[in-house]
Amino acid sequence: MTKGDHHETGRLEYVGEGLSEGELAPTPFQQVSRWVEEARARQREVGDVPEPDALSVATVDDDGPDVRTVLMRFLDPRGPGFVTNLTSTKGRQITARPQLAASLTWPTMFRAIRFRGTAELLGRAEVEDYFSARPWGARISAWASHQSQPVAGRAQLEAAYREYAVRFPDRGRPDDVPVPEQWGGVRLRPHRVELWGGRINRLHDRLVFTRTGDGDLDDASSWSLSRLQP
DSSP, rough: OOOBBBOTTSOOOOOOOOGEEESSOOSSSHHHHHHHHHHHHHHHOOOOOOTTTTTEEEETTEEEEEEEEEEEEEEEEEEEEEEEESHHHHHHHHOOOOEEEEEEEGGGGGGGEEEEEEEEEEEEEHHHHHHHHOOOOOOOOOOOOOOTTTOOOOHHHHHHHHHHHSSSSSOSSTTTSOOOTEEHHHEEEEEEEEEEEGGGGGOEEEEEEEEEESTTTTGGHHHHHHHHOO
């Protein structure tokens, strides 16, 4: 796929391949998985999609909308998921109001996926399985950081890291570092999935799966398809 060309006005022309109904996979899960794998492959082969699993997550509280970027650590027919300190700002927002939106965006591929749905906490066994597979240093950081809380300076944060590194030394075992009680995972159970493909002259493709049944993302009978104008 080629990158967009700059016109004399300095605007970037979106010369993506787009997405037609005839090219669409039969279920949202299959289509999302296809695009995610293609983004990962492009990063391996070309190197211009530096974080293909970067997931922007939007929540809401009494002050209004809030958004941040995390890494998508789970993707299965139930929906995309990520890990976090559950006492963090987003953790508290999700607990209070589980309505959630998220997006994956790959600018060099002129593609994006938008999800809207409801958040649910991952089961403890699933969280523990994932946590044990993280690098030792990342597991230590989960203990050292009181996510979203103020800190006097970086020195304080690094001191906390050293303290937990001594407490839980690296012996090369998955159980070297226990899972912090406040650390967990969140899955977005979508009721809407939109696939955006950039096209020339801003005539982009927007294909939307909308939930019509109780099945998961890989159950074709639970979703209807529509096209939106760009």
